[in-house]
Amino acid sequence: MHELSDAAVALAARCEPRVNELARRMARDVFEELRGYAELPADVKDMEIAATARYGMRLFLRGGVRRPRPDALDHFQERAAQRAGEGVPLNLLLRTYTLGTKELFRALRETARPDERDALAELAEALFGAADRVVGAVAESYLDEQAAAAACGSPQALWHWGREEERRSRARTLLAGRPVADGVTSDWPALVVWLRFDNSASGNGSSPVAVRRLVRRVQAVLDRGFGTCVPALLDADGGHAVIPGTTELPCRIPELLREPAGAGVRLAAAGATAAGDIPRAARLAREVVRIAAACGREPGLHRLDDVLLEYHLSRPSAGSDRIAALLDPLAGRPELVETLRTHLEQHQDRRATARRLSLHPNSVDHRLARVQELTGLDLADPRNTALVLAALLLRETDAGVME
Incomplete structure (x- = not known):
């Protein structure tokens, strides 16, 4: 690889302050045109993809293309293997790199002065060569990860590779x-x-x-x-x-x-x-x-x-339906159910309940009074408290809680 001229290096250095801005724009706007990109998790787009874009641009602009490090491609290969394991389509992954290359060249062109045409041409040639190497390494790492996951062999070998299925x-x-x-x-x-x-x-x-x-x-x-x-x-x-x-x-x-x-x-x-x-x-x-x-x-x-009593109270029995029905009047009032549940968990401490629910203590009192009015159950009575706890537990199913 031929050495870049001092003028090309200087142009690249002037573009570097734009790296953060460019990475954000790529992750939030440019890549949105790619099919399937919008469905990626927000942290993948805003953190990992943006971070990889920043890493790649800085590696190039700080002279990495002039004297590439032996491990320059490791970061891209690790990210490619990770994306393969997560099921991100290969075509989507590769297009983020090609579009990113295009955006970086556009930034270099906008930064270049009229007398830096030759320097810009040098950087363009270096950039497209670097992009070719990165895309090749990414594709190879992605396909290697897929092959490893699908490899057949002895149970011990499959165990070692952690083949998902x-x-x-x-x-x-x-x-x-x-x-x-x-x-x-x-x-x-x-x-x-x-x-x-x-x-x-x-x-x-x-x-x-x-x-x-x-x-x-x-x-x-x-x-x-x-x-x-x-x-x-x-x-x-x-x-x-x-x-x-x-x-x-x-x-x-x-x-x-x-x-x-x-x-x-x-x-x-x-x-x-x-x-x-x-x-x-x-x-x-x-x-x-x-x-x-x-x-x-x-x-x-x-x-x-930690939940020994509650576990016992939640066991179905002949009277379970009748106990669960005690809270029927609260159907459609999820705020009352949540207040009741939290109040019991907080050992009926109204201030602690208010802190957990971000309410004023008087609001907790009003809600609990409404619970008593609707159900006829007085939480000051230990027997009623046990019945309410059992009813909450019995109404809780794998399908969700009562609303």
Whole structure:
């Protein structure tokens, strides 16, 4: 590669202050014309794609094209592998690079003075050569990642590569109570974890790319946290993971999960003694999370001991329907239900309830008075308080809470 002239280097340096502005415009406006770009999660567009654009432009404008570093393409290749795993179409990915190259050249042309025509021509030739190398490396890395995910081989090799469908198949088998005799997932006892994601965790709603991105990042946290490839069956709402050979949940797992899954992530874990015990442990972990949410507990790690009374009260019995019906008068009043749930979780402390709900304490009093008026249940009576708690729990189902 020939050396750039001092004039070309000087022109590139004058364009560098525009990098942040250009990256924002690319991520928010220029790339919007690409089919499928609008469906990408907001953080992918505004952070990761914009960050890659900034990195690429600075690498070029600061003279990286003059003396390319040996690792100059590593960043682009890592991002390409990540996008492949998230299911971003290859044509969409490559077009962000070609359009980005076009926008950078336009900025250079706008920056150049009339007497810098030769310098601009030099930079154009260097830029298009650099773009050719980057696009080639991106395509190669993307296709390599796809090939690795689809590779066939021994169970041990598939386990090592973390092939997603194989991993999900293992999880399905274990959650059905059947052993997986492969020398990897046959160790007992085992830990079963249930995860429930915050509705906003996947970014742009139920976009397939957003969901795959969420699942991939959560899976990476589980693998790293447990030090093995964890069989898991995850989707946009959450799911189960089974970790053979342990009954301990590493204390750092809940905090690590907050980054990919958001501050609203909930989880619980239960131990299983053998393959046939996994379905019971899976139901228990899921039930603990459901009950904790129904009680208004803060998101995070939930343990059975934390909701022991509530778990008992929520068990169906001959009188369950009649207890649940006590709150029928609150149907269509979600603000009253939420206030009641929060008030019980805050040990009937009106000021604490008001802080949690961002209300004035008098507003809490008015809502609770309305609850008593509609239901006839006085929360000052311990028996009525227990009935209200049981009714809230019994009305909570996997389909959602009462509104």
